Amino acid sequence: MTDRRTRYPGPITEARTHPHTLVEQGFAEDEALAAILDRYPAELFDINLYDYDEAGQVSLRTGARGRLSGAELLEAIKQGRLWVNLRQVETGWPELWQAAMKDFAAIQSAYAGMRAVKTAGQLILSSPKARVPYHFDAAGVVLFHLRGRKRLFVYPGDEAHLPERNMEQVVARQTTEELPYDLAFEGDAQVMDLEPGRALTWPLYAPHRVENLDRFCVSLSMDFQTWPSRFRNGALFTNAVIRSRGGAPRFTDGMATPELAVRWAASLALKRAGALKSRIADFQRDFEPQVGVVDGAGALGR
DSSP states (O other): OOTTSBSSOSSOOSOEEEEOSTTTTTTTSHHHHHHHHHHSOGGGEEEEEEEEOTTOOEEEEEEOOOSOOHHHHHHHHHHSOOEEEEEOHHHHSHHHHHHHHHHHHHHHHTSTTOOOSEEEEEEEEEOTTOEEEEEOOSSEEEEEEEESOEEEEEOOBSTTTSOHHHHHHHHTTSSOSBOOOOGGGGGGOEEEEEOTTEEEEOOTTOOEEEEEOSSOEEEEEEEEEOHHHHHHHHHHHHHHHHHHTTOOOOOGGGOOHHHHHHHHHHHHHHHHTTOSOOSSSOOOOOBEEOTTSGGGEEOOOO
16 A cells, blocks of 8 residues: 555545634534434434444444424433434435535545545434544545544555455445454554534545544534446445355456446446345344433433
8 A cells, every 4th residue: 555545546645634614603513412312313313332442443332313392302312421423414304414515615626536426424413432433434524523433443444454355244234334444554643633614634545543532412414425426336235246146256456447338337237136135224223312311322212
Protein backbone atom coordinates (compact mmCIF):
# COMPACT_ATOMS: atom_id res chain seq x y z
CA MET A 1 0.00 0.00 0.00
CA THR A 2 1.15 3.58 -0.69
CA ASP A 3 0.97 6.67 1.51
CA ARG A 4 -2.62 7.03 0.27
CA ARG A 5 -3.63 4.66 3.13
CA THR A 6 -5.90 2.80 0.72
CA ARG A 7 -5.48 0.53 -2.28
CA TYR A 8 -8.64 1.89 -3.92
CA PRO A 9 -8.59 4.96 -6.20
CA GLY A 10 -10.41 8.12 -5.25
CA PRO A 11 -9.78 11.73 -4.38
CA ILE A 12 -9.78 11.26 -0.58
CA THR A 13 -6.47 9.80 0.56
CA GLU A 14 -6.59 10.22 4.36
CA ALA A 15 -8.92 11.36 7.15
CA ARG A 16 -9.46 15.13 7.18
CA THR A 17 -11.88 17.57 8.85
CA HIS A 18 -13.89 20.44 7.36
CA PRO A 19 -16.12 23.14 8.88
CA HIS A 20 -19.92 22.96 8.70
CA THR A 21 -22.83 25.17 9.79
CA LEU A 22 -25.39 22.71 11.22
CA VAL A 23 -24.69 23.42 14.91
CA GLU A 24 -25.44 27.13 14.67
CA GLN A 25 -28.76 26.31 12.97
CA GLY A 26 -29.98 24.55 16.11
CA PHE A 27 -30.41 21.00 14.81
CA ALA A 28 -28.69 19.40 17.85
CA GLU A 29 -30.69 21.17 20.57
CA ASP A 30 -32.76 19.02 22.94
CA GLU A 31 -36.07 20.55 21.83
CA ALA A 32 -35.40 19.86 18.16
CA LEU A 33 -34.18 16.31 18.84
CA ALA A 34 -37.13 15.42 21.07
CA ALA A 35 -39.54 16.70 18.42
CA ILE A 36 -37.95 14.67 15.64
CA LEU A 37 -37.86 11.54 17.82
CA ASP A 38 -41.59 11.95 18.45
CA ARG A 39 -42.49 11.93 14.78
CA TYR A 40 -39.80 9.74 13.18
CA PRO A 41 -41.16 6.44 11.77
CA ALA A 42 -40.40 3.53 14.12
CA GLU A 43 -39.32 1.30 11.20
CA LEU A 44 -36.45 3.72 10.45
CA PHE A 45 -34.87 3.36 13.89
CA ASP A 46 -31.77 1.21 14.41
CA ILE A 47 -31.08 0.91 18.15
CA ASN A 48 -27.89 -0.96 18.98
CA LEU A 49 -25.95 -1.90 22.08
CA TYR A 50 -22.39 -3.21 21.61
CA ASP A 51 -20.48 -5.34 24.12
CA TYR A 52 -16.73 -6.02 23.89
CA ASP A 53 -14.41 -8.64 25.32
CA GLU A 54 -10.78 -8.07 26.34
CA ALA A 55 -9.55 -8.76 22.81
CA GLY A 56 -11.83 -6.08 21.37
CA GLN A 57 -14.23 -8.58 19.80
CA VAL A 58 -17.82 -7.36 19.68
CA SER A 59 -21.29 -8.78 20.21
CA LEU A 60 -24.39 -6.90 19.12
CA ARG A 61 -27.81 -6.50 20.72
CA THR A 62 -30.59 -4.73 18.85
CA GLY A 63 -33.56 -2.85 20.26
CA ALA A 64 -37.03 -1.72 19.22
CA ARG A 65 -38.26 1.88 19.25
CA GLY A 66 -40.59 1.23 22.18
CA ARG A 67 -43.22 3.53 23.63
CA LEU A 68 -41.23 6.40 25.13
CA SER A 69 -41.96 9.96 24.12
CA GLY A 70 -39.28 11.78 22.17
CA ALA A 71 -38.08 13.58 25.31
CA GLU A 72 -37.99 10.33 27.30
CA LEU A 73 -36.13 8.49 24.54
CA LEU A 74 -33.60 11.30 24.41
CA GLU A 75 -33.08 10.97 28.17
CA ALA A 76 -32.65 7.19 27.91
CA ILE A 77 -29.93 7.69 25.28
CA LYS A 78 -28.18 10.28 27.45
CA GLN A 79 -28.19 7.96 30.47
CA GLY A 80 -27.40 4.67 28.76
CA ARG A 81 -24.97 3.00 26.40
CA LEU A 82 -27.05 3.12 23.24
CA TRP A 83 -26.25 3.89 19.61
CA VAL A 84 -29.39 5.07 17.79
CA ASN A 85 -29.51 5.62 14.02
CA LEU A 86 -32.42 7.38 12.34
CA ARG A 87 -32.24 6.22 8.72
CA GLN A 88 -33.36 8.14 5.61
CA VAL A 89 -32.86 11.60 7.05
CA GLU A 90 -33.32 12.98 3.55
CA THR A 91 -37.05 12.27 3.91
CA GLY A 92 -37.40 12.00 7.70
CA TRP A 93 -35.93 15.44 8.48
CA PRO A 94 -35.72 17.33 5.16
CA GLU A 95 -34.79 20.65 6.78
CA LEU A 96 -31.64 19.13 8.27
CA TRP A 97 -30.85 17.35 5.03
CA GLN A 98 -31.15 20.47 2.89
CA ALA A 99 -28.83 22.37 5.23
CA ALA A 100 -26.33 19.48 5.20
CA MET A 101 -26.35 19.29 1.41
CA LYS A 102 -25.25 22.93 1.24
CA ASP A 103 -22.27 22.14 3.46
CA PHE A 104 -21.60 18.95 1.50
CA ALA A 105 -21.28 20.98 -1.70
CA ALA A 106 -18.43 22.95 -0.15
CA ILE A 107 -16.72 19.80 1.12
CA GLN A 108 -17.07 18.05 -2.24
CA SER A 109 -15.47 21.01 -4.00
CA ALA A 110 -12.34 20.52 -1.85
CA TYR A 111 -11.61 17.23 -3.65
CA ALA A 112 -10.78 17.39 -7.34
CA GLY A 113 -12.87 14.98 -9.37
CA MET A 114 -15.30 13.98 -6.60
CA ARG A 115 -18.85 13.89 -7.99
CA ALA A 116 -21.55 12.28 -5.89
CA VAL A 117 -24.40 10.75 -7.91
CA LYS A 118 -26.38 9.45 -4.95
CA THR A 119 -26.58 10.52 -1.29
CA ALA A 120 -28.35 9.23 1.82
CA GLY A 121 -28.12 10.03 5.50
CA GLN A 122 -28.68 8.86 9.02
CA LEU A 123 -28.87 10.91 12.20
CA ILE A 124 -26.85 9.29 14.98
CA LEU A 125 -27.73 9.89 18.65
CA SER A 126 -25.37 8.05 20.99
CA SER A 127 -24.78 7.66 24.70
CA PRO A 128 -21.74 9.19 26.43
CA LYS A 129 -19.90 5.86 26.72
CA ALA A 130 -21.07 4.29 23.46
CA ARG A 131 -18.55 2.76 21.07
CA VAL A 132 -18.94 1.51 17.52
CA PRO A 133 -16.86 -1.51 16.49
CA TYR A 134 -14.32 -1.88 13.70
CA HIS A 135 -16.21 -1.80 10.38
CA PHE A 136 -16.36 -0.23 6.94
CA ASP A 137 -19.05 1.56 4.94
CA ALA A 138 -19.78 0.53 1.35
CA ALA A 139 -19.92 4.19 0.32
CA GLY A 140 -18.07 7.44 0.73
CA VAL A 141 -18.91 9.12 4.04
CA VAL A 142 -18.99 12.63 5.45
CA LEU A 143 -19.60 12.61 9.21
CA PHE A 144 -21.03 15.95 10.32
CA HIS A 145 -20.54 16.25 14.07
CA LEU A 146 -23.06 18.41 15.94
CA ARG A 147 -22.78 17.74 19.67
CA GLY A 148 -20.41 16.12 22.17
CA ARG A 149 -16.95 14.77 21.38
CA LYS A 150 -15.98 11.70 19.37
CA ARG A 151 -12.69 9.98 18.74
CA LEU A 152 -12.39 8.16 15.42
CA PHE A 153 -9.77 5.59 14.55
CA VAL A 154 -9.28 5.29 10.78
CA TYR A 155 -7.20 2.35 9.49
CA PRO A 156 -5.45 1.59 6.20
CA GLY A 157 -7.53 0.13 3.40
CA ASP A 158 -5.16 -2.72 2.50
CA GLU A 159 -5.99 -6.41 2.38
CA ALA A 160 -4.71 -7.02 5.92
CA HIS A 161 -7.11 -4.49 7.43
CA LEU A 162 -9.90 -4.76 4.85
CA PRO A 163 -10.22 -8.27 3.37
CA GLU A 164 -12.16 -8.20 0.11
CA ARG A 165 -13.93 -11.46 0.87
CA ASN A 166 -15.45 -9.78 3.91
CA MET A 167 -16.30 -6.72 1.83
CA GLU A 168 -18.18 -8.94 -0.61
CA GLN A 169 -20.27 -10.38 2.20
CA VAL A 170 -21.18 -6.95 3.53
CA VAL A 171 -22.08 -5.51 0.11
CA ALA A 172 -24.20 -8.59 -0.61
CA ARG A 173 -25.93 -8.19 2.79
CA GLN A 174 -24.80 -11.58 4.00
CA THR A 175 -23.25 -10.03 7.13
CA THR A 176 -23.32 -6.68 8.93
CA GLU A 177 -20.55 -4.11 8.39
CA GLU A 178 -18.19 -5.41 11.09
CA LEU A 179 -14.78 -6.71 9.95
CA PRO A 180 -12.26 -9.11 11.53
CA TYR A 181 -10.39 -7.10 14.17
CA ASP A 182 -7.05 -7.47 15.91
CA LEU A 183 -5.70 -5.27 18.70
CA ALA A 184 -2.45 -5.07 16.73
CA PHE A 185 -4.28 -2.83 14.22
CA GLU A 186 -4.17 0.03 16.72
CA GLY A 187 -0.60 0.89 15.77
CA ASP A 188 -1.79 1.62 12.21
CA ALA A 189 -4.69 3.92 13.07
CA GLN A 190 -5.01 7.59 12.17
CA VAL A 191 -6.69 9.03 15.29
CA MET A 192 -8.99 12.04 14.94
CA ASP A 193 -10.89 13.87 17.70
CA LEU A 194 -14.07 15.41 16.35
CA GLU A 195 -15.65 18.52 17.85
CA PRO A 196 -19.06 20.08 17.09
CA GLY A 197 -18.97 22.13 13.90
CA ARG A 198 -16.47 19.85 12.17
CA ALA A 199 -17.13 17.24 9.49
CA LEU A 200 -14.82 14.28 8.88
CA THR A 201 -14.04 12.60 5.58
CA TRP A 202 -11.90 9.50 5.02
CA PRO A 203 -10.88 7.33 2.05
CA LEU A 204 -13.50 5.16 0.38
CA TYR A 205 -14.10 1.94 2.37
CA ALA A 206 -11.50 2.83 5.03
CA PRO A 207 -12.06 0.66 8.13
CA HIS A 208 -12.80 2.68 11.23
CA ARG A 209 -14.22 2.56 14.72
CA VAL A 210 -15.67 5.24 17.00
CA GLU A 211 -15.54 6.08 20.71
CA ASN A 212 -17.60 8.78 22.40
CA LEU A 213 -15.60 10.81 24.92
CA ASP A 214 -17.98 10.75 27.91
CA ARG A 215 -20.58 13.04 26.38
CA PHE A 216 -23.92 12.55 24.65
CA CYS A 217 -23.19 12.85 20.93
CA VAL A 218 -25.17 13.87 17.85
CA SER A 219 -23.85 13.38 14.30
CA LEU A 220 -25.22 13.23 10.79
CA SER A 221 -23.60 10.54 8.66
CA MET A 222 -23.95 11.27 4.94
CA ASP A 223 -23.25 8.39 2.58
CA PHE A 224 -22.44 9.23 -1.02
CA GLN A 225 -21.86 7.13 -4.09
CA THR A 226 -19.83 8.12 -7.14
CA TRP A 227 -19.84 6.18 -10.39
CA PRO A 228 -16.49 4.56 -9.53
CA SER A 229 -17.81 3.43 -6.13
CA ARG A 230 -21.04 2.12 -7.68
CA PHE A 231 -19.04 0.12 -10.22
CA ARG A 232 -16.85 -1.37 -7.49
CA ASN A 233 -19.79 -2.21 -5.22
CA GLY A 234 -21.46 -3.96 -8.12
CA ALA A 235 -18.29 -5.91 -8.81
CA LEU A 236 -18.06 -6.90 -5.14
CA PHE A 237 -21.66 -8.14 -5.25
CA THR A 238 -21.02 -10.14 -8.41
CA ASN A 239 -17.91 -11.64 -6.84
CA ALA A 240 -19.95 -12.64 -3.77
CA VAL A 241 -22.41 -14.49 -6.02
CA ILE A 242 -19.58 -16.21 -7.93
CA ARG A 243 -17.93 -17.24 -4.67
CA SER A 244 -21.24 -18.56 -3.27
CA ARG A 245 -21.37 -20.94 -6.23
CA GLY A 246 -17.88 -22.26 -5.64
CA GLY A 247 -16.00 -19.87 -7.90
CA ALA A 248 -12.82 -17.97 -7.07
CA PRO A 249 -13.11 -14.48 -8.57
CA ARG A 250 -10.11 -12.22 -8.53
CA PHE A 251 -10.18 -9.18 -6.31
CA THR A 252 -11.60 -5.93 -7.63
CA ASP A 253 -8.44 -3.96 -6.81
CA GLY A 254 -6.88 -5.67 -9.83
CA MET A 255 -9.72 -4.66 -12.19
CA ALA A 256 -9.72 -1.66 -14.50
CA THR A 257 -12.84 0.45 -15.00
CA PRO A 258 -14.27 -1.47 -18.00
CA GLU A 259 -14.21 -4.78 -16.09
CA LEU A 260 -15.69 -3.16 -12.98
CA ALA A 261 -18.48 -1.68 -15.12
CA VAL A 262 -19.27 -5.07 -16.66
CA ARG A 263 -19.49 -6.67 -13.22
CA TRP A 264 -21.65 -3.81 -11.97
CA ALA A 265 -24.05 -4.42 -14.87
CA ALA A 266 -24.04 -8.12 -14.02
CA SER A 267 -24.88 -7.29 -10.40
CA LEU A 268 -28.06 -5.50 -11.48
CA ALA A 269 -29.29 -8.63 -13.24
CA LEU A 270 -28.23 -10.87 -10.35
CA LYS A 271 -30.13 -8.70 -7.86
CA ARG A 272 -33.26 -8.75 -10.01
CA ALA A 273 -32.99 -12.54 -10.15
CA GLY A 274 -32.62 -12.78 -6.35
CA ALA A 275 -29.23 -14.46 -6.64
CA LEU A 276 -28.40 -13.81 -2.97
CA LYS A 277 -31.08 -13.30 -0.35
CA SER A 278 -30.23 -10.84 2.40
CA ARG A 279 -29.35 -12.48 5.71
CA ILE A 280 -29.63 -9.26 7.70
CA ALA A 281 -33.09 -8.07 6.69
CA ASP A 282 -34.54 -8.87 10.09
CA PHE A 283 -32.88 -8.80 13.50
CA GLN A 284 -34.35 -10.31 16.64
CA ARG A 285 -35.05 -7.33 18.91
CA ASP A 286 -34.31 -8.03 22.56
CA PHE A 287 -34.78 -4.71 24.39
CA GLU A 288 -36.34 -1.28 24.15
CA PRO A 289 -35.02 2.00 25.55
CA GLN A 290 -35.97 2.83 29.11
CA VAL A 291 -35.02 5.68 31.42
CA GLY A 292 -33.17 4.81 34.62
CA VAL A 293 -32.13 1.21 33.82
CA VAL A 294 -28.69 -0.26 33.14
CA ASP A 295 -27.39 0.78 29.71
CA GLY A 296 -30.75 2.42 28.95
CA ALA A 297 -32.01 -0.99 27.75
CA GLY A 298 -35.26 -2.18 29.32
CA ALA A 299 -37.42 -5.23 28.84
CA LEU A 300 -39.04 -5.58 25.44
CA GLY A 301 -42.71 -4.58 25.57
CA ARG A 302 -45.43 -6.71 24.09
